[in-house]
Amino acid sequence: MRGRPMRRARRILAATATLAVASTTLTGCFEESSPHDAVRDFLVGWQSEDYELAAGRTDGDPAKVRKALEDAKLELDAASFRFKITGISVAGDESTADFHAEVDLGENNPLWEYESKLPLHLVDGAWKVRWSPSVLHPQLKEGQRFAVDTEPKPRQPVLDRANDPLQSDTVLYVAGVVPDKLGERAEEVVAKLSDVTGYAQDRLLSRVRSSPPDKFVPLVTFGRSRYQSMQAKLGAIDGIEIDAQEQPVNPDAPRQIVGTVSALTPETEQKLGGPQRAGDSVGRSGLQQAYQDYLTGSTETKVITLDLKTGRQVAQLEEWPGRQNVSVKTTIDRTAQASAEQAVAETQTSALVAVQRDTGEILAVGTKGLHQERHALAGKFPAGTAFSIVAADALLKEQVSPKQRLACPQERTVGGAKFANAAHSTPLPASATFQENFAKGCVTALASLARRVSAEGLLKSAQTLGLEQPWRLPLKSFSGKLPKLSSDADKAKAIAGQNVQVSPLSMALVAAAVASGTWRPPVLVTEPKTPDATATAPPVTQPAPQQLDPKVRATLQTMMRAGAAGTPAQAGKGKVYGIAATAPEGMTWWVGWQGNVAIAVLAKNHDARAVAGDFFAGLAN
Template identity: 55%
Template sequence: MRRTLSAGLACAVLVPTASACFAEPSPHDAVSEFLVGWQTGRYDDAAGRTDGDPKVVGKALEDTGVQLDAASIRFSLKGLTTDGDSAVADFRAQVDLGDNNPLWQYDNKLPLHLVDGRWKVRWSPSVIHPELHPGQRFAVEVSTEGRQPIEDRNGDPLQREATLYVAGVYPARVKDPVGVCERLYHLTGFPQDRLLSRIRSAPPQDFVPLVTFGGRKYAQLRDRLDEIPDLTIDKKSQPVAPAEPADIIGKVGAITPETEQQLGGPQLAGDTVGQGGLQKAYQDQLTGSTGTKVITYDLKTNEPVAELAKWPGRTNTTSVKTTIDKGVQRAADLAVSGTAPATLVAVKASTGEILAVGAHEMDQLRDGLAGRFPPGSTFSIVALEALLRAGVDLRQKVPCPADRTVGGARFQQASVPSGGSLTIRTGFAQGCVTALASLARRVDAAELSQTAARFGVGVGWSLPLRSFSGTVPQAAGDAAKAKIIAGQTVRVSPLTMALVAAAVKSGTWRPPTLVTSPSAPDAAAQAPPAPQPGPMALDTATLDDLRGLMRAGVASGSAAAAAAPGEDVYGVSSGVAYVYKKRPRPLSWFVGWQGDVAVAVVTEAADPGASARIAGQFFRGTATAP
């Protein structure tokens, strides 16, 4: 009341006219009601504070949000000056364009004047933006680049071109955009309002992608899509079909309502999303950056007039370069292509780089890199390093019976060599479980664990994909140690054992590497990777003996089927009983190397030599690989 009375008294003294006495003392309320009404969607209230036609003004304010596809528009008053019956308010607009774009911020002025004693905003389109003029509208132009490739070590792509089908419209040609979006919603599940806002905010003459389909889905819906008026199908060829190792590379699919919600943007129809493997792990680096522009268009000609703002989009888009060798990968694929389920992991012995991951009726990622299998007597590679350090003589004779008990634990040997007793060297080469288990009392449990760690078993390495380095249980007595030596209670992946072979070949255990660039998936998408363990040198005093053991395994032992032309093949094979999901699952292992290529093979087969045959075929294939 005091404010009203004071204003009235001042008016009576200074201005003798009746109409002026009832004039609003300040334009502040007019400015506030206009901006608040616009910001909160009360367009009639905002329009009532202008001198324009309320229907025209209200529609113009509402269309601004539609044309910009704005998530919100907010204002802040920066200043207000009055000069008689005229005033000017300075304000800042903040427009959230959605899809993770930056805020569009701009400054503008509100001209005001007194009309019949009330302050009114002088209406023109420039009230919305200083460069918006009569006969013009806003539009948001979005541009995306194609998905970047995943490459092998030589820069060759590890995916093939595939056709995607993008359903979209040209806004200026669409007679019933609401109807188009409603029918697409019923076919795809994409929110109708989001589809409609993309049409209404896009440049009128540009093709606006709405929904993307893979070949199979498009074939299913083609007839129904053809029935939608003004809908256009644009075929796009993109490198999205994975080459081998397909499980490692990962599939790429079209954006769906579910993935669009999960990713949160900036993702639009026509974009692609990794559905597994490296494509998923490096989604942010591989997807094309989204650029955004705010442009004014002429309503009559649908031609652009002025560019008001521009965001170039993300700059971290890059290809992903792997250590995979396509020639070695082809050899792995051919080697495992038999009838039994099998997986093969090959690494470069001198570096730990993963060269190939092959699989038949098994999964390259789940089984090859992250499998949790008992390694059987191939684990005696690790155990014998500990035994050698403990002073065991490889020439010592040990019995190889069909059945033996060590510390209360029973071990059985399926194929007993003639003569009954073997040297430790021969027992290793032949994979005699009962002979090797009997050595448990000759090695300390702590030394077994420490030796396993030097071979990387149980060491937490870092890969961009799920993997398993292995576990070795605590050994409380001879029975527990014997089970470790026999590889019954240990769990490893084929990758673990390929790195064990690489360590014996090179003299140093090295952590695995799969991707050389970029260094890690985008930290915004995933937690930063754990620190990579460093190389660990093996005991030089035992290396020659270990290599001799591995050579004997192929030259005169159970892994003879792995022999191949060229450099000597080193390795050992074994069979092991395994129960998986309550089902017996006999496994055959081979672990070894030829040249600088170390390999581990696991086959679901009762024949202990099955994996050695696969390894031999693989080594013969790598000899002819380009």
């Protein structure tokens, strides 16, 4: 999103073009002495900030007209003006021009639109706009000015599945002014604040000038550390007041999923444009960024006129209630999250994703040395023998019996591709079955089954179990990727997970599918339905649930029960299902479930089974 200077330039050009077209149309309707040139020049000068041009087309004092036009822009804190001439009537030496005005107040509210008239008369044979404040708006009178009265809404929290906030309050320090107290020093005070903070002086001054004089005007918001570093400088500016406000911006676990919030900086204000203004909070990452517009809503705004002497409101010209801000409800479960955090604590590099097996709802995301969004949800890691769950689904459909005996040599070549078991793996006897090789993750035995399954069969099973499905989350995520399988070697590499990429999230959903019998797309946020607060389109359509073959699933469950039995994953009470798997670069997987919670663990130089066992034990406790 571009900043306001670029947006203003585009609006000025658009307004100029609109008036030029309107004037061309009107030219054919009047003779050379018609008032349309005066109307056109006045409105073009007003909207393009060429106040000299505009003032020259009035009968008023040029300096006073220029100042009135400049003040109107400041008093409205307007990003742009646009005008459209709708008609001109002439009666002797008097004329009236009708025009439509659009004022962008820059608050993410509808444009302020109104209809108005320009009275004109002949002065020494030339048409002039008869100047008065009502030229700016029909209800503006002498001794009055515009103002914009705003009521910002406090930021709403991100919630867990029990509707408890996933962040705690922290104090933000809001520097602002009460215009009445500044008197004639507004420009001086704002200049000093601009020097200290880096915010554009004209933007700060516009905000002060556009506000009711008796209200506190928030200008810049600071976090604790930045405020402490600048407290002395701010205190030295006579007229600056500090309002300490508690706001829900300090994220709890999972911190990188919830995301961080900061005060808007001069740099981010220029980048964002839109509804944010100096002093507002802005989501910098995670759900706080994805749902920024929902969490902050839009400001309640009123355009009013004030009496210059008393500062009291005279009239309300327009009002926008603003878009109501709302909390964002997630599927995160605090108990599961705490267990995940504890389970990965003793590792150096790991990620654990837990989902509810019957819904696909993400219950917890724990990481150590990895990023919760970039790696746990969206990471692209080699599947290793964890992909054998998918391969087993395809092989069982091809009538490969779990009791079929398969040799598990240390090395084997399939279709020209070489495979080897990990040097530390426990050798299996020659009489070992497919189920036993699956449970122990024997790469050479599993790869030897490549000729028993088609590429189409592997791809179909992968898609049934959610890989390559086009799901959408409000944060980055990755559903998995298979290469083109054009040979037995390619299929063998896929069965061994050497050419397949997955994320911990996608593998947790594989486990949930085998556990429940149905693959479902992941869910992280239940309300609102879409991250775009201004969208009118329906929510994004997620891929349809995929039903597993009941008989195949029952056999696969038995095989995964054998894979978990007697391992560190079976540390707690209750049945645990799953398999351990190896992957390149010292990584290990554990994919499985207990009860209604399915998980995937990826760990480097650590036993993923132990992490899974600690997680399930934590849930039980």
